[in-house]
Amino acid sequence: MDLELKEEHKLLSNMVRDFAEAEIAPIAAKIDEEEEFPVEIHKKLAELGLNAITIPEEYGGSGMDTVAFALAIMELARVSASIAVTQSVTNMVAEGIYRFGNEEQKRKYLPKIASGEYIAASFALTEPWAGSDAGSIRTTATKEGDYYVINGSKIFITSGAYAGVMMVAVVTDKTKGKHGISVLLVEKDTPGVIIGKEEKKMGQRGSNTVEIAFDNCKVPLENLLGNEGDGFKIMLADLDGGRIGIGALACGVMRACLEEMVKYSKGRVQFGQPIANFQAIQWMIADTATELEAAEMMVLKAAYLKDLFLQGKGGRFTKEASMAKLFATEAANRAAYRAVQVHGGYGYSREFPVERFYRDIRVTTIYEGTSEIQRIVIARHLM
Numbered sequence: 001m002d003l004e005l006k007e008e009h010k011l012l013s014n015m016v017r018d019f020a021e022a023e024i025a026p027i028a029a030k031i032d033e034e035e036e037f038p039v040e041i042h043k044k045l046a047e048l049g050l051n052a053i054t055i056p057e058e059y060g061g062s063g064m065d066t067v068a069f070a071l072a073i074m075e076l077a078r079v080s081a082s083i084a085v086t087q088s089v090t091n092m093v094a095e096g097i098y099r100f101g102n103e104e105q106k107r108k109y110l111p112k113i114a115s116g117e118y119i120a121a122s123f124a125l126t127e128p129w130a131g132s133d134a135g136s137i138r139t140t141a142t143k144e145g146d147y148y149v150i151n152g153s154k155i156f157i158t159s160g161a162y163a164g165v166m167m168v169a170v171v172t173d174k175t176k177g178k179h180g181i182s183v184l185l186v187e188k189d190t191p192g193v194i195i196g197k198e199e200k201k202m203g204q205r206g207s208n209t210v211e212i213a214f215d216n217c218k219v220p221l222e223n224l225l226g227n228e229g230d231g232f233k234i235m236l237a238d239l240d241g242g243r244i245g246i247g248a249l250a251c252g253v254m255r256a257c258l259e260e261m262v263k264y265s266k267g268r269v270q271f272g273q274p275i276a277n278f279q280a281i282q283w284m285i286a287d288t289a290t291e292l293e294a295a296e297m298m299v300l301k302a303a304y305l306k307d308l309f310l311q312g313k314g315g316r317f318t319k320e321a322s323m324a325k326l327f328a329t330e331a332a333n334r335a336a337y338r339a340v341q342v343h344g345g346y347g348y349s350r351e352f353p354v355e356r357f358y359r360d361i362r363v364t365t366i367y368e369g370t371s372e373i374q375r376i377v378i379a380r381h382l383m
């Protein structure tokens with residue numbers, strides 16, 4: 001593994017950072033405050049090639065690797081975790097279609113996601129009774145003639161109200177447990193798709209999270225992704241890549257925390273000197289910088305291993321993706337805690353961005369598999 005980033009990675013990172021600082025930073029607090037999904041920004045991100053980063057150019061994608069994807073998400077999250085999570089999930093769905101779809105599905109959906117015609121895409125697995133235990137979903141899809149008819153409901157679906165297409169996990173054979181789960185591609189505006197209430201969230205409030213009900217929703221048989229019964233495996237395999245995205249998001253927020261801690265501590269004077277002079281403050285900054293370095297290395301290593309796997313040159317990267325997500329998200333929560341602490345009372349005020357970082361980072365140890373579930377995945381691979 002080469003620890004030096006390639007030139008193309010540095011260029012991409014710089015391009016995303018410039019865009020994020022120029023166009024996202026000025027609205028990051030506003031979209032949080034007003035719980036607004038910034039459609040125009042997502043269109044621009046698609047134009048920059050950030051909806052389908054790892055998808056080959058022949059399908060409209062940017063043809064880059066997972067390391068590039070991780071770096072882009074880090075840069076977006078440094079400014080807005082809301083925007084970063086939306087992009088991460090859209091890329092994850094594009095990749096699910098690319099890896100498990102047939103040629104017709106790839107030609108039909110990937111260019112639309114990549115171009116921004118679909119500004120987002122959704123991954124619909126969670127149900128009211130099936131969170132960590134995703135194998136216990138109850139949404140059904142019954143074959144009727146040339147269609148599957150879907151009935152059931154999903155909750156907490158990122159970008160659900162804005163997604164052009166979603167990967168929906170359904171039960172096609174109730175007698176087979178997890179092996180009776182399949183994935184259907186469901187397009188926006190299909191009759192019977194009912195977008196329900198938007199979650200009022202603690203953080204990442206510029207992202208869209210909704211309930212979705214399926215009421216006799218008819219989807220053509222050709223929208224089956226992969227084979228019937230492979231759905232659970234497909235969703236979990238796609239989540240391995242998604243977890244690299246969430247790890248990267250955590251790194252971005254952690255970097256923002258670090259930068260704010262350094263800046264504030266140099267300017268804030270107490271006892272006649274900048275608080276940066278106090279060892280207690282320095283230790284918080286040093287611990288954050290050290291954990292950030294470790295988290296970035298773990299996320300980029302998992303990304304690198306995923307690229308090797310996809311090229312047929314390496315084994316599965318599930319354990320490393322879980323480790324990266326677990327470590328980066330837990331460390332980022334510690335970083336946000338310290339960032340607020342360094343700001344004292346001002347850290348608790350919405351005038352300073354660390355208050356938003358503190359709320360934004362909380363969910364990262366929960367979605368795409370809680371920290372407890374990551375530990376189960378890691379332990380399973382070790383024993």
Ligand SMILES: Cc1cc2nc3c(=O)[nH]c(=O)nc-3n(C[C@H](O)[C@H](O)[C@H](O)COP(=O)(O)OP(=O)(O)OC[C@H]3O[C@@H](n4cnc5c(N)ncnc54)[C@H](O)[C@@H]3O)c2cc1C
Pocket residue numbers: 089122123124125126130131132133155156157158159201204209363366367368369370371372373
């Ligand atoms: C903002 C947001 C966006 C989301 N986006 C999506 C999305 O786009 N698509 C989607 O499908 N889902 C999405 N989710 C759902 C998310 O993936 C689930 O919330 C998550 O998987 C946890 O499930 P749960 O909330 O049902 O918690 P539960 O599974 O009920 O867990 C509750 C607690 O029990 C623990 N626990 C559960 N089982 C075990 C076990 N075996 N051992 C030890 N501890 C255990 C958990 O770790 C947790 O601490 C989103 C959630 C949020 C909050």
